[in-house]
Amino acid sequence: MAKSIDVSDLDIYYGDFLAVEGVTMTIKARSVTAFIGPSGCGKSTFLRSLNRMHEAIPGARVEGKVMVDGQSLYEPSIDPVAVRRQIGMVFQRPNPFPTMSIYENVLAGKRLNAKRMSRSDADDLVERSLRGANLWTEVKDRLSRPGMSLSGGQQQRLCIARAIAVEPQVLLMDEPCSALDPISTAAIEDLIHELKADYTIVIVTHNMQQAARVSDDTGFFNLKAAGEPGHLVEFNPTTKMFTNPDDESTEAYISGRFG
Amino acid sequence: MSVTQPPVVDREESTGRFGDLVFAGISRGSAILIMLALAGVAVFLLQQGLPALGHHGDSTYGKDSIWGFVWPLLFGTLLASVIAMLVAAPLAIGVALIISHYAPRPIAKVMGWLIDLLAAIPSVVYGLWGIQFLALNMVPVYQWLEDHAGWIPFFEGPVPNSGRTMFTAGLVLAVMALPIITAICREVFAQTPKMHQEAALALGATRWEMIRLAVFPYARSGMVSAVLLGLGRALGETMAVAMVLAPTLLVSFNLITAEKGSSTIAANIALNFGNASGSKIETLIFSGLVLFVITFAVNFLGRAIAARGRKG
Numbered sequence: 001m002a003k004s005i006d007v008s009d010l011d012i013y014y015g016d017f018l019a020v021e022g023v024t025m026t027i028k029a030r031s032v033t034a035f036i037g038p039s040g041c042g043k044s045t046f047l048r049s050l051n052r053m054h055e056a057i058p059g060a061r062v063e064g065k066v067m068v069d070g071q072s073l074y075e076p077s078i079d080p081v082a083v084r085r086q087i088g089m090v091f092q093r094p095n096p097f098p099t100m101s102i103y104e105n106v107l108a109g110k111r112l113n114a115k116r117m118s119r120s121d122a123d124d125l126v127e128r129s130l131r132g133a134n135l136w137t138e139v140k141d142r143l144s145r146p147g148m149s150l151s152g153g154q155q156q157r158l159c160i161a162r163a164i165a166v167e168p169q170v171l172l173m174d175e176p177c178s179a180l181d182p183i184s185t186a187a188i189e190d191l192i193h194e195l196k197a198d199y200t201i202v203i204v205t206h207n208m209q210q211a212a213r214v215s216d217d218t219g220f221f222n223l224k225a226a227g228e229p230g231h232l233v234e235f236n237p238t239t240k241m242f243t244n245p246d247d248e249s250t251e252a253y254i255s256g257r258f259g
Numbered sequence: 260m261s262v263t264q265p266p267v268v269d270r271e272e273s274t275g276r277f278g279d280l281v282f283a284g285i286s287r288g289s290a291i292l293i294m295l296a297l298a299g300v301a302v303f304l305l306q307q308g309l310p311a312l313g314h315h316g317d318s319t320y321g322k323d324s325i326w327g328f329v330w331p332l333l334f335g336t337l338l339a340s341v342i343a344m345l346v347a348a349p350l351a352i353g354v355a356l357i358i359s360h361y362a363p364r365p366i367a368k369v370m371g372w373l374i375d376l377l378a379a380i381p382s383v384v385y386g387l388w389g390i391q392f393l394a395l396n397m398v399p400v401y402q403w404l405e406d407h408a409g410w411i412p413f414f415e416g417p418v419p420n421s422g423r424t425m426f427t428a429g430l431v432l433a434v435m436a437l438p439i440i441t442a443i444c445r446e447v448f449a450q451t452p453k454m455h456q457e458a459a460l461a462l463g464a465t466r467w468e469m470i471r472l473a474v475f476p477y478a479r480s481g482m483v484s485a486v487l488l489g490l491g492r493a494l495g496e497t498m499a500v501a502m503v504l505a506p507t508l509l510v511s512f513n514l515i516t517a518e519k520g521s522s523t524i525a526a527n528i529a530l531n532f533g534n535a536s537g538s539k540i541e542t543l544i545f546s547g548l549v550l551f552v553i554t555f556a557v558n559f560l561g562r563a564i565a566a567r568g569r570k571g
Contacts, residue, residue: 056460058364085463095454099476108472109462159458166462 002200003069003169004029005050010064011229012042012049014057019045021229023064025219032192032201034211034238037221037253042230043204046221047172050202051087052080068170085109088168092175094155096147096162103143105158106130109166125165133161134191153184160191164199171195173203177210189214208254212242220250300551308545311538318538320508320531329546331508335425335521336550339500340493342429342514347436347493348486354437355444360470371445378438386502389431394422394503401426401515412512419517426514428503428523432496436489443488447481448474480564487561494525494554501526524550 005027012020020042027033035043048054049062052073066073073083088109096105106126110117117125126143130136135157139150147158156176163171173192177185192214195201205211211218218241220233234247245251311318311325319328354374358367398418405416418424451474459469475482504522511521524546535543 051461053457053461056457081463081465084461089457089461091454091457091461093454095452095458097455097458097472097476099479108459109464112462112464112468112472162458162462 002029002198004200005170005202006065006067007050008065008067010046010049010062010066012045012054012062013060015059018229020049020221021231023232025232025235027200027202028217029200030196030198031216032196032203032214033217033219034215035202035204035219035221036206036208036211037230037233038223039206040230041221041223043219043221044174045230046232047174047202047204048089050170050172051089052083053089055080085113085166086168087170087172088163088166089172089174090156090159090163090176093179094152094159096150096155096158098146098148100147101144102130102139102147102150102158105147106161106165108162113166129161129165130158132164132195133157134187134194135161151184153180153187156180156184156188157191160188160195164195168199170200170202173201175204175206178206185210208242212238218242220245220247220253222249222253304544304548304551307541308548311541311545314538314542319542320539322508325542325545328508328542329524329549331510331521332524332527332546333549333553334510335504335507336494336523336525336553338512338514338521339425339428339432339523340490342426343432343436343493344486344490346430346433347440347489350433351437351440351485351489352444352482355441355448356470356474358441358445359448360466360474371442374438374441377434378442382435382496382498383502385431385435386499389427389499389503390421390423393430394424394427396422397424397427397430398422404515413514415513416516418515421517423503423505423517424515425504425511425520428500429514431499431503432493435496435499436493439492440485440489443485444478444482447478447485451477480567484561484563484565487557487564491554491558491561494557495550497525497529501529506530 007027008024010020010023011018023046035047037043045054050066050073054060062074068087072078096102097108100108103126106129107117107122110122110125127136127140130139135154138154139145139158142149147155150158156179160171160176177188180188189210192201192203203211203214215238217235218238219235220241221230222233223230234241234245234250236246240246241250242254245254313325315322315324319325322328354370358371358374362370398420401414401416401418401422401424404414405418408414409416455473455477456469459472462472464472500523504520504526505517506527507518507520507522508527509519509521511519513519528543528547532540532543
C-alpha cells in the first residue's frame with residue numbers, strides 16, 4: 001500500500017512568483033520524513049505540491065517532476081482529485097466537518113467514492129479507522145456526537161482517522177501538532193510511529209525535537225535571502241542531521257543560532 | 260530620572276468627548292426615528308384597517324365578509340411569491356456559487372456587479388418588460404403546457420394572447436428577488452472556512468463534492484434566510500405585478516390564464532385605490548395590514564434563522 005516518492009528538480013510557482021526552487025529528494029516508503037525550516041521557507045508549499053493541494057490557490061503551478069511509485073503526479077492526464085484520493089493530508093488546525101457526527105466524519109471520504117456501503121461494512125471501517133488513529137476507546141460510546149464536541153487533540157486524531165479511512169498510500173501532515181497541547185502532541189507522535197508500518201508519512205514541523213523524535217529522514221528548507229525562493233538545504237537521515245549535518249546553516253538552525 | 264506628575268487633562272473641554280456625544284446623540288436619534296416610523300405605519304394600518312372587519316357587500320367589493328375579500332388576494336400573493344421562489348432560489352444559489360467558487364476572479368466580479376445592478380432597476384420597468392417581452396414570449400410555452408399538461412389544474416388555461424398570467428407575474432418577481440438572494444448566498448458561500456474546504460479537497464473531493472461537503476452545510480441557514488428575505492421582497496412587490504395581472508378576486512391554482520387566475524394584495528391595492536372611497540378604503544387598508552403582518556413575519560423569520568446560523 002505505502003509508496004515512495006521521487007521528486008526531481010521541482011520548482012513551485014504562484015503566478016510569476018517562484019516560491020520554492022529546485023527541490024530534489026527521495027521519500028522512502030513506510031518511513032517518516034520530516035521537513036523543518038524557518039517560517040515562509042516553502043516547506044508547507046512543497047508538502048502541498050505532493051498531493052496537488054497547492055492548486056487550490058489560483059495560479060499555482062509546478063515545473064519538474066514528482067513521481068509516486070513510478071507514476072508522475074503532474075502528467076496532463078492525471079486528475080488532481082485522483083491524486084488526493086491516494087495521498088491524504090492532515091492540516092495544522094483540526095478540521096472535522098462541523099455539521100457531521102464523529103461517525104460521519106470518518107466516512108466522509110469513503111462516501112465520496114459513491115459506492116453504497118452496507119451498514120456493517122461502514123461500522124467496520126469506522127472502527128478500524130478510529131482504532132488506527134488511537135481514538136476508538138475514547139469515542140466508541142458517542143459516535144453520533146458532533147465531531148466538534150471532541151477536544152483539539154481528539155479532533156486531530158479524528159482527522160487522521162478520516163484520512164486513513166480512504167486507505168491512502170501516503171499521508172501528508174502539515175504541522176499537525178502546532179495547535180495542540182503537549183499531551184495531545186505525544187498521542188499524535190505515538191500514532192505517527194504506529195502508522196509508519198502501513199503508510200509513507202511526510203510531516204512538516206516547527207518543532208525540531210518533534211522532527212528528531214518521529215522521523216527517519218529530515219529535510220531542512222531555508223531562504224537564500226529575504227524575497228528569494230525557498231530551497232532544500234540538506235536532506236539526510238535524521239540521526240545524521242541532528243548530530244553531524246553536512247551544511248553549516250543546518251547546524252546553525254538546529255542548534256538554535258537562528259530561525 | 261525624576262518622577263513627574265502626569266498633566267491633568269480637562270476632559271470636559273476636549274473636543275473628542277464632544278464629538279462622541281454628538282455622534283451618540285445622532286445614532287440614538289436615528290434608531291428611535293426608525294422605530295417610530297415602523298410603529299407609525301403599524302398604528303395607521305390598525306386604526307384605518309380594523310374598522311373593515313365588519314364590512315360586507317359593497318364595501319368589500321361584493322364579498323360576504325372582509326375575509327372573503329382578503330383571502331383570494333392573500334392566496335394570490337402567496338402563490339406568485341412561491342412561484343418566484345421556486346424559480347429564483349435554485350438560480351440564485353447557482354449564480355452565487357459560480358461567483359464565489361467557479362468563475363475566475365475578474366469574471367466573478369463583473370457577474371456580481373451585474374446581478375447587483377438588477378436590484379437597481381425600477382419595478383415599473385420590470386412591469387413593462389413583463390408585459391411587452393416576457394409575457395408575449397411565454398405564450399407558446401403556456402400554449403404547449405395547456406395542450407400537453409392541461410389535465411394538471413395549474414395548466415388548465417385558457418391561455419390569454421397577452422400572456423399576462425400568474426406564472427408570468429411569478430417569473431417577473433423571480434428576477435426581481437434574484438439580486439438579494441444571490442448577494443446573501445454569495446456572501447455566505449465566500450465565508451466558508453478555508454480549512455473545511457481544504458479538508459474536503461484533501462479527501463479527494465471534486466469541486467462540486469467539496470461544495471456539498473463543506474460549503475452547503477456551513478451555508479445552510481444563510482441560504483434559508485436569503486430565500487426568506489427574497490420572499491419578503493416578492494410578497495410586497497406592487498408595480499410589476501399590478502401591470503401584469505388582471506385585478507380579480509379568485510382563488511385559483513390556474514397559473515396560465517388571465518380572467519380565471521388570482522391576483523395579489525399589493526397589486527389589487529394599487530389598481531383599486533384610485534377609485535375607492537369611504538369604507539372601501541378601509542377594506543383596502545385592511546388588506547395592506549394583512550400584507551404588512553405577513554411580510555414582517557417572513558423577514559423576521561429570515562433574520563432569526565440567519566442569526567441562529569451565525570451563532571452555531
